[in-house]
Amino acid sequence: MPDVLIADDSEFMRNLLREILEEDHNIVGEVENGVEAVEVYKEQTPDLVMMDIVMPIRDGIEATDEIKTSNPDANVIMCTSVGQEEKMKEAVKAGADGYITKPFQKPSVMEAIEDVVPS
Amino acid sequence: MKVDIQSLGTFNQLAHEGAKQATQALSQMTGIDAVVDVTKITLLNREDVGEDLAGQDFVGVQFDFQGALEGDTVLAFEADSVGPITEALIPGGADGEMAKSGVKEIGNIMMSGFIDGWADYLEATIDHSPPTYVEADGADILPEAPALDDQPQVFVFKSQIEWVGESVNFYIYMLPEYDPLADLMTEHAESESDAIPIDKLGVFNEMTTNGTEQAAENVEMMTGIPTEAEVTQISFAPIEDVPKQVGNDTYVGTVVEFTGAPSGYLMVLFDETSAQNVAEALMPSEPEGEGLTDEHKAAIEELGNIMTSGFVDGWANVLQTSVDHTPPRLVHDMGQAIVDPLAAQVGQHQEHSFIIESEMRTDEIEFSSEIHALPNERELRQALDDLEVDRADETDADIEQIF
Numbered sequence: 001m002p003d004v005l006i007a008d009d010s011e012f013m014r015n016l017l018r019e020i021l022e023e024d025h026n027i028v029g030e031v032e033n034g035v036e037a038v039e040v041y042k043e044q045t046p047d048l049v050m051m052d053i054v055m056p057i058r059d060g061i062e063a064t065d066e067i068k069t070s071n072p073d074a075n076v077i078m079c080t081s082v083g084q085e086e087k088m089k090e091a092v093k094a095g096a097d098g099y100i101t102k103p104f105q106k107p108s109v110m111e112a113i114e115d116v117v118p119s
Numbered sequence: 120m121k122v123d124i125q126s127l128g129t130f131n132q133l134a135h136e137g138a139k140q141a142t143q144a145l146s147q148m149t150g151i152d153a154v155v156d157v158t159k160i161t162l163l164n165r166e167d168v169g170e171d172l173a174g175q176d177f178v179g180v181q182f183d184f185q186g187a188l189e190g191d192t193v194l195a196f197e198a199d200s201v202g203p204i205t206e207a208l209i210p211g212g213a214d215g216e217m218a219k220s221g222v223k224e225i226g227n228i229m230m231s232g233f234i235d236g237w238a239d240y241l242e243a244t245i246d247h248s249p250p251t252y253v254e255a256d257g258a259d260i261l262p263e264a265p266a267l268d269d270q271p272q273v274f275v276f277k278s279q280i281e282w283v284g285e286s287v288n289f290y291i292y293m294l295p296e297y298d299p300l301a302d303l304m305t306e307h308a309e310s311e312s313d314a315i316p317i318d319k320l321g322v323f324n325e326m327t328t329n330g331t332e333q334a335a336e337n338v339e340m341m342t343g344i345p346t347e348a349e350v351t352q353i354s355f356a357p358i359e360d361v362p363k364q365v366g367n368d369t370y371v372g373t374v375v376e377f378t379g380a381p382s383g384y385l386m387v388l389f390d391e392t393s394a395q396n397v398a399e400a401l402m403p404s405e406p407e408g409e410g411l412t413d414e415h416k417a418a419i420e421e422l423g424n425i426m427t428s429g430f431v432d433g434w435a436n437v438l439q440t441s442v443d444h445t446p447p448r449l450v451h452d453m454g455q456a457i458v459d460p461l462a463a464q465v466g467q468h469q470e471h472s473f474i475i476e477s478e479m480r481t482d483e484i485e486f487s488s489e490i491h492a493l494p495n496e497r498e499l500r501q502a503l504d505d506l507e508v509d510r511a512d513e514t515d516a517d518i519e520q521i522f
Contacts, residue, residue, distance in 0.1 A: 009446050012420065012421040013421050054446055055446060056445075083428060083515070087435070101428075103337050103341040
């Protein structure tokens, strides 16, 4: 099972993502800001990071940029409520591999993951 | 067609002063102690005018007026207040036709003062019709909003008058014809530097309607509760009146600061029952504990976050820019207490504020939600200047195309 790190400041959303993913994925960590996301990524090097954008301390785009700089092969899917074209372009520039907008259903999450980390 | 912020402020002040004169006339005639609570100018869709009066019975006095300004106006009393008013006016004889006549006369005197203030400022004549007595519930107390084929939105001047010590309000609505009002605003614009294009204000309002629909869709997708976007409007009021727009009911919701074009503050607010209902619809299992638990609050926080994005993303996409917002901060307090510190922040740089407001609700469970945005006035003006009207419907981003 692929290792996944969930980065979201909302406990509610972390729970929801965990419930969607835990059957087919190994959740290696749940963090609530971009700084912790980078730290845990470097410790665990999971196969995939599900990354929120709007988070305190450091946002998800900056964290993605740092993760991808340290490991260009890292897989990061932005998992966010933000549906702005300019923000999506920023995410691409930071190296994001996929983008899901909240609210989402399980099929759209699984589809995005399959695109980035084929089973 | 442009109007400057100062003129908009002056027009608001005129309505406020007119309402004060009308209130003084009421006090002189009846001894009732009343004060003008809020005066605001609102741009909204014609069919939404008076939505905030729903569920109440009113007795009113309507007039139409012509001259430098054209349109209709109404003074509306909450029905329960009419007895004491007519009794004060005609002690012992406040029944039937005499009571109606008393209401008509008091309305006539109050509203003459209201309209005369406008005429004096405009240095012109505004004639008004004899008063018409009306009894109706909700928005039916209002005259029909002026219709114009290519202009679905109307400006409404609304003053709320509070009967001191009683939980009773009176309202003055003025619904001017769009074109004469827009002409007047343009004529009285004193400075190009802070002028806003009012036609684009209407377009921005439509974008906000799209944003509200997106927020309602998000609620429906997360909770399974069919949710309808309701009123969307842009109001303009003095900063000190902004907190009063939200009222003193207790709300649960989220506040974010947004930065970009424009910047400002945005609140997603639920009454306590709605908050509990919608949070439970989001939860995978029954909550542990009574009332609003931490689980409820976490759900509200995330819902507020997603509704905020649904609301502002459209602005960013149409303006081809980005609008960032802070993580949501949960609030649980009286409406005015939530808004006060935000209005104080915005008020550091401006005397008046635009307030972008929308509502959504559902019939399935008791659920309603309000979104209030307080943008920085200068940046909103810049955003309106930059707005390309023919891009106004391009509120959605295409993820497939970018990724």
